[in-house]
Amino acid sequence: MPRFSVNERVVHWLFAAAIFALLISGLGLWLPPAANPVLDHRDAVRTVHLDASLALLAIVIPALGRGAPINRLWHDVEFFTRGDWLWLRRIVIPKRWRRRPLPPQGRFNAGQKLNSVATAAATVGFVITGTVMWQGERLSPSLALASDTWHIWLMWLIVPLIAGHMVLALVLPSTRPALRGIVFGNVRLDFARRRHGAWAPAAEPEPEPDSATPESPTDGTAA
Secondary structure, three states: OEOOOHHHHHHHHHHHHHHHHHHHHHHHHHOOHHHOOOHHHHHHHHHHHHHHHHHHHHHHHHHOOOOOOOHHHHHHHHOOOHHHHHHHHHHOOOHHHOOOOOOOOOOOOHHHHHHHHHHHHHHHHHHHHHHHHHOHHHOOHHHHHHHHHHHHHHHHHHHHHHHHHHHHHHOOOOOHHHHHHHHHOEOOHHHHHHHOOOOOOOOOOOOOOOOOOOOOOOOOOOO
């Protein structure tokens, strides 16, 4: 069953590459001198960090523009239904203690929506605080210091989100089949029905003809 278009997959992997470059280079700039193996190359690491931030803007801004081919993705993520809120309330309860099953979810479940919105908000915060830090010499010291502090706090926010995203995609057997969708564009129909029941029926492909069904005779004796 098709889940992600080519444009959605390209934007996802370019965004992921830019974020990893920013995290790794930012970590090199943030570590104290005693534990910093890139201290002698700080200018080069800073250049990588700035270039990665420009690449991130070059990816995100056109992708979110009016008429962009991934508008369907953002539309699916930003709207929370009553079923989404129920899902968030029940998912924190251990399965054996749940009195009611989780409500069926759409193309994205409520957790994926929440993760996407938090990542988008953190990205906006990174851009704003990073721009202030970049122009810090022209601004008041207190504003530059506040931006630096918020930049670091945003890093502590997004690292657990990325780590959890990777664990769900690569480690847990129940959610690992979703990785196929962002790599190849499609997921197994049984996985879609099990994890995204509100979306799977609407996108269900036409059934293939049953080869075991006997064909009608062609000699005029079918009556």
